[in-house]
Amino acid sequence: MNKVMLIGNVGKEPVVHYYDADQAVAQVSFATTEKGYTLANGMQVPDHTDWHNLVFFRGLAKVVEKYVHKGDRLYVEGRIRYRLYDDKQGKRHNITEIYVDNMEMLTSRSGASAPTSAPASSSTPSPAETTENKDLPF
Amino acid sequence: MNKVMLIGNVGKEPVVHYYDADQAVAQVSFATTEKGYTLANGMQVPDHTDWHNLVFFRGLAKVVEKYVHKGDRLYVEGRIRYRLYDDKQGKRHNITEIYVDNMEMLTSRSGASAPTSAPASSSTPSPAETTENKDLPF
Amino acid sequence: MNKVMLIGNVGKEPVVHYYDADQAVAQVSFATTEKGYTLANGMQVPDHTDWHNLVFFRGLAKVVEKYVHKGDRLYVEGRIRYRLYDDKQGKRHNITEIYVDNMEMLTSRSGASAPTSAPASSSTPSPAETTENKDLPF
Amino acid sequence: MNKVMLIGNVGKEPVVHYYDADQAVAQVSFATTEKGYTLANGMQVPDHTDWHNLVFFRGLAKVVEKYVHKGDRLYVEGRIRYRLYDDKQGKRHNITEIYVDNMEMLTSRSGASAPTSAPASSSTPSPAETTENKDLPF
DNA sequence: TTTT
DNA sequence: TTTT
Numbered sequence: 001m002n003k004v005m006l007i008g009n010v011g012k013e014p015v016v017h018y019y020d021a022d023q024a025v026a027q028v029s030f031a032t033t034e035k036g037y038t039l040a041n042g043m044q045v046p047d048h049t050d051w052h053n054l055v056f057f058r059g060l061a062k063v064v065e066k067y068v069h070k071g072d073r074l075y076v077e078g079r080i081r082y083r084l085y086d087d088k089q090g091k092r093h094n095i096t097e098i099y100v101d102n103m104e105m106l107t108s109r110s111g112a113s114a115p116t117s118a119p120a121s122s123s124t125p126s127p128a129e130t131t132e133n134k135d136l137p138f
Numbered sequence: 139m140n141k142v143m144l145i146g147n148v149g150k151e152p153v154v155h156y157y158d159a160d161q162a163v164a165q166v167s168f169a170t171t172e173k174g175y176t177l178a179n180g181m182q183v184p185d186h187t188d189w190h191n192l193v194f195f196r197g198l199a200k201v202v203e204k205y206v207h208k209g210d211r212l213y214v215e216g217r218i219r220y221r222l223y224d225d226k227q228g229k230r231h232n233i234t235e236i237y238v239d240n241m242e243m244l245t246s247r248s249g250a251s252a253p254t255s256a257p258a259s260s261s262t263p264s265p266a267e268t269t270e271n272k273d274l275p276f
Numbered sequence: 277m278n279k280v281m282l283i284g285n286v287g288k289e290p291v292v293h294y295y296d297a298d299q300a301v302a303q304v305s306f307a308t309t310e311k312g313y314t315l316a317n318g319m320q321v322p323d324h325t326d327w328h329n330l331v332f333f334r335g336l337a338k339v340v341e342k343y344v345h346k347g348d349r350l351y352v353e354g355r356i357r358y359r360l361y362d363d364k365q366g367k368r369h370n371i372t373e374i375y376v377d378n379m380e381m382l383t384s385r386s387g388a389s390a391p392t393s394a395p396a397s398s399s400t401p402s403p404a405e406t407t408e409n410k411d412l413p414f
Numbered sequence: 415m416n417k418v419m420l421i422g423n424v425g426k427e428p429v430v431h432y433y434d435a436d437q438a439v440a441q442v443s444f445a446t447t448e449k450g451y452t453l454a455n456g457m458q459v460p461d462h463t464d465w466h467n468l469v470f471f472r473g474l475a476k477v478v479e480k481y482v483h484k485g486d487r488l489y490v491e492g493r494i495r496y497r498l499y500d501d502k503q504g505k506r507h508n509i510t511e512i513y514v515d516n517m518e519m520l521t522s523r524s525g526a527s528a529p530t531s532a533p534a535s536s537s538t539p540s541p542a543e544t545t546e547n548k549d550l551p552f
Numbered sequence: 553t554t555t556t
Numbered sequence: 557t558t559t560t
């Protein structure tokens with residue numbers, strides 16, 4: 001088991017690459033913040049923010065491209081991956097990424113205009129705010 | 139592994155029992171709500187609320203007694219337990235409970251007056267809004 | 277959030293219903309066991325087993341029908357649902373179910389003969405032991 | 415929320431530092447392995463192992479020092495932390511660590527002799543294989 | 553009713 | 557019985 005669950009906010013506009021029509025990859029810089037607290041001795045521990053490198057593949061990458069924007073609050077589930085890469089100068093770098101398997105948008109955008117091409121009809125079914133498995137409404 | 143994670147709201151004031159000075163047990167009726175959504179065919183699936191029976195023991199029960207109130211939003215982690223009990227009429231019942239191992243209060247109560255008896259001193263360290271393991275602030 | 281994660285064993289053969297060609301539902305009786313331990317005072321707390329009612333829908337129900345059997349070890353993720361139903365005698369009952377959104381088979385069945393009709397060819401791609409989201413092997 | 419759950423194996427003997435009698439920190443190199451699988455097109459995706467830097471504080475660090483060894487299988491829960499540090503040559507490095515809040519030992523060591531110095535008494539209550547919250551055995 |  |  002290698003499982004990560006995060007609730008946080010998107011730091012800037014997602015970056016999406018298409019390797020072919022089907023193979024989309026989206027990268028999202030994502031902040032989680034741990035609230036500060038006061039120690040028994042009165043010392044104040046400040047808030048702490050971590051910046052995660054989220055990576056979305058295939059269908060999720062397309063959902064990100066369509067609906068996710070800077071500032072949005074998300075719940076994501078995935079796995080930690082550690083990777084080496086060489087930059088243009090041939091320097092080797094470590095990078096830690098979260099491969100996202102599941103996402104839920106927590107920013108409600110009820111009367112939201114769609115990002116790129118606005119839907120003409122107002123009867124359009126609401127934008128998919130959830131990409132989790134949805135099952136029979138028993 | 140038998141793990142439950144919930145974010146939701148307290149439905150009524152917690153009920154706390156002391157078996158002796160140390161053995162406190164708190165019971166909390168707790169609602170989680172799954173947002174409705176629109177199916178591909180246009181059908182609307184409404185919001186769905188589940189009511190959980192949370193059970194807190196020992197130190198956590200005391201934190202609940204002190205700080206948790208009707209309407210509060212909580213994050214809880216625990217385990218599912220199924221139990222049989224006989225009511226006063228001798229009738230047997232099934233009950234499902236969530237034994238809580240970890241709790242975090244999500245309702246900020248910054249300028250909160252303490253629940254029953256307000257603390258005299260204003261220099262009191264802030265009420266514990268978190269009961270998770272807190273470690274060295276590296 | 278209403279999230280459940282279980283690792284345990286299937287107690288008897290799954291029961292599968294088809295409402296139509298697509299709408300399959302599988303029910304699985306599922307045991308999780310919490311290891312006993314010794315208290316500080318030397319008292320022994322025995323092992324404790326909980327029996328969960330798992331419910332699988334659609335594609336997952338079909339995977340269950342094909343591959344899951346009595347005794348198998350599974351990892352499942354899902355949500356808790358509380359439901360009322362009336363039995364044939366018109367008596368009302370509470371039932372707690374785990375709606376499964378994600379499953380992973382932990383019982384390796386490497387040289388396994390397929391459950392009902394064994395595949396003739398040995399070059400058959402291995403049976404799906406995982407039904408989680410699988411992404412690009414970056 | 416910044417939550418990590420891992421099941422895997424300890425790669426080498428833990429390294430423990432004491433800053434003072436109470437402030438212990440343990441570091442553990444920890445491997446999680448994702449099973450390979452066969453793609454629809456017959457291509458084989460091999461097993462994939464990730465090496466995590468686990469960090470344990472205070473009481474957990476002492477449990478690690480006493481009971482955790484190379485090869486042991488563990489379940490850990492914690493948070494991801496990204497940190498910069500300068501090495502002895504003054505070079506800046508990124509490091510990703512998992513701050514562990516909760517641990518469970520999955521390697522059973524029933525008749526285990528204690529690691530370094532064996533306890534004198536054989537009536538010693540069994541070694542703590544679990545450091546999770548344990549509650550009233552209702 | 554299961555399993556380690 | 558709660559809340560967003």
